[in-house]
Amino acid sequence: MSYKERLQTWRDRMSEELDRVMNFWIQHSHDEEYGGFFTCLSQNGDIYDDLKYIWLQGRQVWMYCHLYRKVSKFHKEEILNAAIKGGEFLLAHARPNTDSIKCAFVVTRDGQAVKVQRTIFSECFFIMAMDELWRTTKEDQYKEEARKTMDQIVYWVREDSSGLGRPELPGAAPVNAMAVPMMLLNLVDQLSEEDEEAAKKYEDLRKWSTERILQHIQRDGSAVLENVSDEGKELPGCLGRHQNPGHAMEAGWFLLRQAIAQSNHDLGRIAVEKFVLLPFLSGWDQEYGGLFSFQDVDGHCPTQLEWSMKLWWPHTEALIAFLLGYQATNDPQLLEHFQKVFDYAFSRFSDPKHGEWFGYLSREGKVALSIKGGPFKGCFHVPRCLYMCEEILSKLLAECDKT
Template identity: 40%
Template sequence: MLNHYAETYKNELLNEVVPFWEKNSLDKEYGGYFTCIDNSGEIYDTDKFIWLQARQIWMFATLCQKVQKNEAWKKIAMHGARFLEKQGRDEFGNWYFSLNQKGEPLVQPYNIFSDCFAAMAFGKLYEIEPKERYAEIAKTTFENILKRRENPKGKYNKIYRGTRNLQNFALPMILCNLSLELEHLLGSEQVDSVTDSVVNLIMNKFYHKESGLVLENISVGGEFVDSFEGRLLNPGHAIEAMWFIMNLGIRKKDIDLVKKAEKIMFQQLEYGWDNEYGGIFYFMDIKNHPPQQLEHDQKLWWVHVETLVALAKTYTCTQNDKAKKWFEKVHDYTWNHFRDKENGGEWYGYLNRKGEVHLNLKGGKWKGCFHVPRGLLEVWQTLER
């Protein structure tokens, strides 16, 4: 049984990780959150990245909803929401990528994931503070995301259209989870419509049946494209997507979908595991050619945390010994390498291939208050059930 791990994950979440962000991340002068925080809790850069601001709103609102009605957590969520509501969007309702500390725009709204996590944040905020404007922000943003699906970067897309048109895995993956997060606002009919199409795309197009692996990019028609982008694998992305799809399968009472997601998850994990040093590779090439990403052999926090969530969900559904053994293996690697045993608090994010800390930051441009606390919460509550 794995349920004895539940208390370990709960304690780490509530006594180490959440207090780190409560203590260090709030900008009490201008609003919003700092995310560029080193291992001692010092702020080393004050720029604010919209998707990380939104993720922290969602995280603290989720803690209020799923753990306890804690007024301090609610205040932290509202603190970020006030900043984003006032500063986060352009005149067309598109969410910027980043702002300076005061909330002045730095980078244009080219990145649709700012919108995705803003919708998720205000949707969750509405559940703990049911003000109609929060629901409207979430729904309007979600509709804008759907309108941009075919060309997410819009006028900021640097790709020359028509020569090698590709579709990327990330947005369909996010829509699996985002739709479920917003079901209380969208209704089950719209959730079914969106998720049925993206699940079909993921499981029948991005999933490369011949290899058993999930591609990061395919042609607009769903075919394999033999290029750097077309050969690219991101095992962590695929594994995370599979636990989203398991949730959808459970919601639909579709056991075949759950089993297929479990099978694909294991295929990615087994292929992506570094048998020499342990851990899961960041990027790989499906033909074993050299990847173009120089960081391809690094070990990243979110990849491993999301894998633990997927394995916990798999074990809860199936009780199979394979899930148990893999959970224990990934748990040991993750807790021994990413967790800061000296300072406590939030975990490290970036290791080299050997598992040594590569950057001693606890948060930055891409890492904020999200994957570690969400993962700890998901594993705790999944195994406790």
């Protein structure tokens, strides 16, 4: 197969798969009565629980708006309406206390708070939803909600986290967990899209987040560690040795996106070498294929029970990372790695019978949980990956035609 034919084959597969995945969510997840989305869906789309996880609600609103806005075949009334009803559900019910920006982690079907976490992630996806809704509908209220919530979480992260309700304990030194600067960098990208004023406002935060991510390169550049000290040093014990290959690769394409936008070749090189190739080479299971969920940099057995299970989202992030890395560098080894992950993911995770992807395989690659959605899996990683890959492959194909 020629280079161009390979790109075409991949692009066509991504495009078909995106249709099937979105059909699954459109068909099964809309709550017509209360608004918002059911995400606890079984293999065939049956609802096995009606709890609403706020971060998954926010992610689905974001995904729907983004596709509506960017892809003509998804520019449909049905998609826009579901996104707006999801956004209105969030506005009405995400915050259990009307005096506070703090969001619930999970609410009942009709929006009563069940659980509040002492982290910032529900709020982050609330912002993603609101900003994307504003871009889609031009309703200023959504923009204001996004900006107000963003100011608050930046304050919690950079100034004073006491509002999150976490007790300060003498044995718990501040940790730079990679998820936090990753999330903030992603939000800066979101809020700054075609908005110079916002880009300027968040320029310092962009730099800070990028630097905080780069602090996770440890051991003389030989490993990315998930948690480092506030000063960027390795932490003791399991916490310090913890690795999450899929998460590192997601950070990799977040950084690559910065590098491409800023034509920053050094950053691009670091992103590919340290955040894409290193985690892939250490995290790919040589025996059974697939990416491990967790590793210990010294080779100890991780204490997380699912450490050797193969989860869907590290594979979607790897696909984006390799394709974006190839787009930035033209390094052919990245396309070979892409092929390997593509073959594994499309043969193991994708469900030809009912659409969408299984989320959780055993180490050996058998389906361990038959659910298509749950407390941690909604309409986000799979369609985001398929959409982004289709877009990058189309650009690469357009370049082929030019030459």
